Amino acid sequence: MTARERLQLAYEIAFLPRRLNGLWRKWVDDPEHADPDELRALDEASILHLPLPEGNGAPIGARYRLALFQAGASDYKMRSFIANVRKRLNRPPISEKSVRPSMVRDVVLPDYRIPEI
Numbered sequence: 001m002t003a004r005e006r007l008q009l010a011y012e013i014a015f016l017p018r019r020l021n022g023l024w025r026k027w028v029d030d031p032e033h034a035d036p037d038e039l040r041a042l043d044e045a046s047i048l049h050l051p052l053p054e055g056n057g058a059p060i061g062a063r064y065r066l067a068l069f070q071a072g073a074s075d076y077k078m079r080s081f082i083a084n085v086r087k088r089l090n091r092p093p094i095s096e097k098s099v100r101p102s103m104v105r106d107v108v109l110p111d112y113r114i115p116e117i
Contacts, residue, residue: 001037009037010044011107015069017076020045024085031089042082043091044103049079051098058104066104068114 001009012019023042027034049070052063073079 001035006037006041007044007103007105008107009041010048010103011069011109013041014045014048014078014082015073015109016112017078017081020078020081020085027085027089034089039089039091042086042089043094046079046082046086046094047096047099048103049073049082050094050096053098053101053104057101058099059106062104062106065106065114066099069109069112072112072114 013023014020023038027038048066052058052067
C-alpha cells in the first residue's frame with residue numbers, strides 16, 4: 001500500500017463509520033492476520049481527530065475540509081469508536097498533539113456529503 005492509499009484509508013476509517021465497522025469485524029474475526037498497513041491507517045485515523053495544525057503548514061482548503069469532516073464525525077462518536085478499537089487491538093498510544101500538516105490533504109471520501117450550512 002502506498003502512503004497516499006494509506007492516507008485515503010485513514011480518512012475513510014476516521015470519518016466513515018461503516019468503513020471502520022467493516023474493518024473492525026474483519027480484525028475481530030482474525031486478529032493475527034490484520035494487515036499492518038490497515039492498522040497503521042487506524043493509528044493515523046486517530047491522529048486525524050486531533051486539533052488542526054496551527055500556521056500555514058497545510059493548505060487552507062484542506063484544513064477547512066478536515067474541520068468539516070471532524071465536525072460531521074462527532075455525531076457518530078468516531079473518536080471514541082476509534083479509541084476503543086485501538087485499545088482492543090493493543091495499539092500503542094498516540095504521542096502527537098495535533099494533526100501532522102503532511103496529513104492535511106484534499107481527500108475525497110466516497111458517498112460523503114458535507115452538510116450545507
